[in-house]
Amino acid sequence: MTLTQIGPSHFLVVAALLFGIGALGALLRRNALTLLMSVELMLNAANVVFLGYGKQYGAAGAHAIAFFVMAIAAAEAAVGLAILLGVFRTRQTVEMDELDALRDET
Amino acid sequence: MIETLVFYLAATLAIGGALAVILARTPLTGALSLIVTLVAVAMLYLLLDATFVAAMQVLVYAGAIMVLFVFVIMLLNLGPESGARPSYGSLSKLLGGAAIGYFVVRLIGAVATGAAGRPVDGSIKSVGQLLLSDYLFAFESISVLLLVAVVGAVVLGLRRLT
Numbered sequence: 702m703t704l705t706q707i708g709p710s711h712f713l714v715v716a717a718l719l720f721g722i723g724a725l726g727a728l729l730r731r732n733a734l735t736l737l738m739s740v741e742l743m744l745n746a747a748n749v750v751f752l753g754y755g756k757q758y759g760a761a762g763a764h765a766i767a768f769f770v771m772a773i774a775a776a777e778a779a780v781g782l783a784i785l786l787g788v789f790r791t792r793q794t795v796e797m798d799e800l801d802a803l804r805d806e807t
Numbered sequence: 808m809i810e811t812l813v814f815y816l817a818a819t820l821a822i823g824g825a826l827a828v829i830l831a832r833t834p835l836t837g838a839l840s841l842i843v844t845l846v847a848v849a850m851l852y853l854l855l856d857a858t859f860v861a862a863m864q865v866l867v868y869a870g871a872i873m874v875l876f877v878f879v880i881m882l883l884n885l886g887p888e889s890g891a892r893p894s895y896g897s898l899s900k901l902l903g904g905a906a907i908g909y910f911v912v913r914l915i916g917a918v919a920t921g922a923a924g925r926p927v928d929g930s931i932k933s934v935g936q937l938l939l940s941d942y943l944f945a946f947e948s949i950s951v952l953l954l955v956a957v958v959g960a961v962v963l964g965l966r967r968l969t
Binding site for chain 1 (some may be wrong): 810811814818822823825826828829834837838841844845848849851852854855856857859862863864867871872874875878879880882883891893900903907908910911912915925926927928929933934937938941942945946947952953955957958959960961963964
């Protein structure tokens, strides 16, 4: 792996970094909106991996899979944000640490 | 040579934008940084011969989904201090972060093999033919999924969750 000749492995490294950053954001941030955006980051990293390996092995099916991932991300964002709005209307907060109604009180 | 420059530009923008997303003080700054990341990732797709997916990335992600995010952020009208500090306190979260760092290092080591890559036809014609032949069932299932998501979002938005 050289630095000047760009191959599929370079894209996989970028995808790994993007996924790590997204997972860190999902773990460390308390705001539910930032959490959803971190999930979008991780889905994008998965797409970059699909297309990188599609380029490495000459497989066009990766492009179709990436399209499906995008459609599922759109559905996830729509439902997730609707749930977030419902939570905000009843609890007046989107901080994840304060949404503990299902936590065991004992 | 120009490919190398574009790759490093797009990769820097993508990772810098991603860092800005999780470090942003307000969700709106994070959303705008996420748009930068998404457009940079679309540039990466173009370098991988995926013209159709790159166009969908800009249209669906940077267009539709991020408009939804920004709309909801404006609608919630959170105060500036809301979500300002990451909760670094608990030991389990730090351990989880360390595990992710280890995972990324191992992943980079595992994928850094350096294969050359082959040309792929990522045009809208070839991907469209693939979607309507090999992936026909998944393609139709996606339309049902999107319909369910739209109905679910409308129902969640209408009713008061009590």
